[in-house]
Amino acid sequence: MVAQAAGVSPSTVSRLLNGTARVSPEKRATIEVAIEALGFVVNPVASGLAGGRSRCIGVITQALSSPFYGNALLGIEDVLIGANYAPLFVSGHWRPRDEQRCINSLLSRRVDGLIILTPSLPDAELLALARRLPLVVTGRQLTGPGLCSLDFDNHAGAYLATEHLIRLGHRRIAFIKGTASHPDATDRLRGYKAALKAHGIAFDPALTVPGKFIEEGGEQATEHLLASGTAFTAMLAANDQMAYGAALALYRRGLRIPDDVALVGFDDLLGSSYTLPPLTSVRHPIQEIGRQAARAVTALIQGQVCEMQAPAPSLIVRDSCGAAPSVRVSHPV
Amino acid sequence: MVAQAAGVSPSTVSRLLNGTARVSPEKRATIEVAIEALGFVVNPVASGLAGGRSRCIGVITQALSSPFYGNALLGIEDVLIGANYAPLFVSGHWRPRDEQRCINSLLSRRVDGLIILTPSLPDAELLALARRLPLVVTGRQLTGPGLCSLDFDNHAGAYLATEHLIRLGHRRIAFIKGTASHPDATDRLRGYKAALKAHGIAFDPALTVPGKFIEEGGEQATEHLLASGTAFTAMLAANDQMAYGAALALYRRGLRIPDDVALVGFDDLLGSSYTLPPLTSVRHPIQEIGRQAARAVTALIQGQVCEMQAPAPSLIVRDSCGAAPSVRVSHPV
DNA sequence: GCCTGTCGTGAAAGCGCTTTCATAGTTGTG
DNA sequence: CACAACTATGAAAGCGCTTTCACGACAGGC
Incomplete structure (x- = not known):
């Protein structure tokens, strides 16, 4: 020295x-x-070896280039750097095997804590992992020692969006539900159904179609739906990327948004302010959730119990449902 | 042991x-x-201490959540993991100070090599840095010991796009040039000018407007241009995100793409296949560039000289210029 | 059959810190 | 004023590996 x-x-x-x-x-x-x-x-390497802690937090995201998760990383990075921790970003690609590999790699690097964004591993594994080091997961409700979970209210979000369409007079509302195995998808589907029920509209299975959570999934789902001949006047997509795909499919068929079909997305990506027409969407403040997750790990590391509360969903009304005033929309943060 | x-x-x-x-x-x-x-x-920490190398590569991107750089990270991650290196992603936010902080932090972590995507630091600093450890930079032409640069041909890309518009009969082509300080911006502007000149069209300064390299920048630039009363029939944006913003501004003015104004973007983001109408754009295979950059660092670490060649630009013609057949467009990889 | 080379192996010295443990110095209390 | 209770500091023992150095074993060449 x-x-x-x-x-x-x-x-x-x-x-x-x-x-x-x-x-x-x-x-x-x-x-x-x-x-x-x-x-x-x-030399953090040396002090890591000697002290047994690295001042590093492992962050497992599912897709490094996703516009959605990217914002979460931004929030995490910001808070962690402020707390003098270094984030280690890796991506699990939605594959439990990759996720496990990432966890092992991070563990061997002696990270002081772990954040996993919407893990694909089963609860039991996560609980076991939390016994080894402080763990924060999002997109799942889970409690246990050394574990903190941060779950966005997908049900309420989908309810909000569906109700909005119903209030505008729509009765035949299609729902692109995403990947069935994805927990967000099922919660959002429940919210959609609940809103229909609350307004006395019967749930029609023919109106819900699956689709991968990317543009292409929404496009294919919409084409499928159009080909099936099922009548509908509005669509709700379980995320914005699928909504973009749906919009393209409608456009190719000569259907106009919002005149022929009203469209609502979910997540309110930055780009949704800039689609044509700008997309009405459920705001999912993922960056803020990232910040909270980061705060939660640092709290957990200090041995505090953490009780985080994900922000409530809200609906950002733009032009894609035809009811929005066609004025200048302020950009989301 | x-x-x-x-x-x-x-x-x-x-x-x-x-x-x-x-x-x-x-x-x-x-x-x-x-x-x-x-x-x-x-235990990589211990072996890093003892051996002096960490099997880690520092990767400095400018924006973790950018759809453009995100794809580069994907390519880098893929190759690096395959080569048994771990990438350490940090973001410099376009600020030389942040970038320097990131470099110092990575250096203290004893990374074996560094990749900087479009650095904001001056050449001299980078050359000095390359003397300390293997360095790969993108978006800049630079040679030196321990340094490898990977520059995309922005000039040719802009030339291609401009020429496409000219061939379609446009003479008054507006250009949203991006941030003046950004090297990509100046190269793309040069390409635009060169194409005009080659086709005997005088360059009109009133047709080029600056704008931050994000949606909002393109929107404001377009509003500015429209307000100025300068006549134009086509627009070229120095990146896709600005093209999205431009499209919104045109839409708000009631101008239709491609009927009233033809629009071309630059980068060919994944989302550009899904704008309405799908955007004609210069393909910038950033993911492949990421892969090459990753290969370059590993080569450099092994003491090899590296001579990388960025893929040539190409124009992906979709519907936003009105000349494309309105058929189903295949998605980019 | 002696000498030089090559090969596989073990002993031991770190890499640059943290952290017990021990020590000297200082203050407090009955 | 002696004894306990702190406090600030140093010495030294690692953390879990890599790597130099040295050593014995065996091969080939004169």
């Missing part, structure tokens, strides 16, 4: 740097001068 | 694990059995 050359023992320097114990003001000054002079920076 | 308990010396185990030297088949077998039995996994 270089700073030792300038007066005192390595232990004292270490203590000063980590705030482990009090150091007399004189020594403190001497050390600080020496550090400055030598341009010393700690 | 645990595996030592099962027969031989730690050195031998280390040699086997790293392939540093030959190990007799018998010992090899014994060790492998022991490793299996003990469920041993190496």
Whole structure:
């Protein structure tokens, strides 16, 4: 340790740097001068080895390039850097095997905590993992020792969106429900059904179609629906990307939004302010959820119990349902 | 070291694990059995400390949530994991100060190499950095020891797009040029000018407007242009996100794409297949560039000189210029 | 059959920190 | 004023690996 050359023992320097114990003001000054002079920076690798903690948080996302998860990462990064932790981003690609590989890799790197965005691993595995190190998961309700979960109210969001369409007079509302295995998909479907029921509209299975949670999925689902001949006047997509795909499919058929079909998305991606027409969508403040998740791990690491509350969903009304005033829409943060 | 308990010396185990030297088949077998039995996994932190290399590559992107850079990260991740390196993603937010902070942080983490996507730091700094460790940069032409750059031909791309519009009969082609300080912006502007010149069209400064490289920038630039009263029949945006913004601004003014104004973007983001109408755009295979960058660092680390060639630009013609057949467009990879 | 080369292996010295443990110095209390 | 209770500091023992160095074993060449 270089700073030792300038007066005192390595232990004292270490203590000063980590705030482990009090150091007399004189020594403190001497050390600080020496550090400055030598341009010393700690080696996190060495301190990780010696101290057993790395000041790193592993963050497992599902798709590094997803516009949705990207914003979560932004929020996480921001908070973590502020708390002097370094995020380690890896992507699990929705595959439990990849996710497990990521976890093992992060574990071997001795991360101090883990954030998994919508894990694909079963609850039991996550609970077991949480026993090894602080864990925060999103998109799932789960409680246990060393575990904190942050679940967005997908049911309420879908309810809101469906009700909006109903209030506009729509009765035949199609729903692109996403991938069946995805927990968000099932919750959103429940919300859709609940809203229909609350307004006395019978649920018609022919109006719900599955689709992969990307543009192409929405496009294919819509083509499928159109080909089936089922009549509908409005569509709700379980995420914005599928809504974009749906819009394209409608466009190719010569159907206009909102005149022929009203369209609502889910997530309110940044790009949804810029579709033609701008898309009405359920706001899912994923960046804020990212921030909360980051705060939760740091709390967990300090041994605090954490009780996080995901922000409530809200509906951002734009032009795609024909009822919005066609004024300038302010951009989401 | 645990595996030592099962027969031989730690050195031998280390040699086997790293392939540093030959190990007799018998010992090899014994060790492998022991490793299996003990469920041993190496501790990268310790080996990083001891060996001086971490098998980590620092990757500095500018925006973690950007749909454009996100794809680059995907390509990088894929190749790096295949080469048994772990990527460390951080974002510089276009700010030289943040970028420098990221570099320092990665350096202190003892990364074995660095990839910087369109750095905002000056050439001299990068050259100096490359003397410290293998460095790959994109979006800039730079050569030096330990340095490899990968520059996309923005000039040719813009030329291609402009020429396409000219061939369709447009003479008054507006250009949203992006942020003046961004190197991509200036190259694309040059390409635009060159194409005009080659076709005997005088360059009209009133037709080029700046704009931040995001949707909002394109929107504001277009509003500005429309307000100025300058006549034009086509627009070229220096990236797709600005093209999306431009499309919205035109839409709000009641101008139709492609009937009233033809629109061409740049980058060919995934979403550009799904805008209404689907956007004609210059294909910028950023994911492939990411892969190449990743290959380049690993080559550089092994002391090889690298001579990478970024893929040539091409124009993906969709519906936004009115000349495309309105058939189903295949999705980009 | 002696000497030089090559090969597989073990011992041991770190890599740059953290952290017990021990020590000297200081203050407090009956 | 002696004894306990702190406090600030140093010495030294690792954290879990890599790597140099040295050593014995065996091969080939004169």
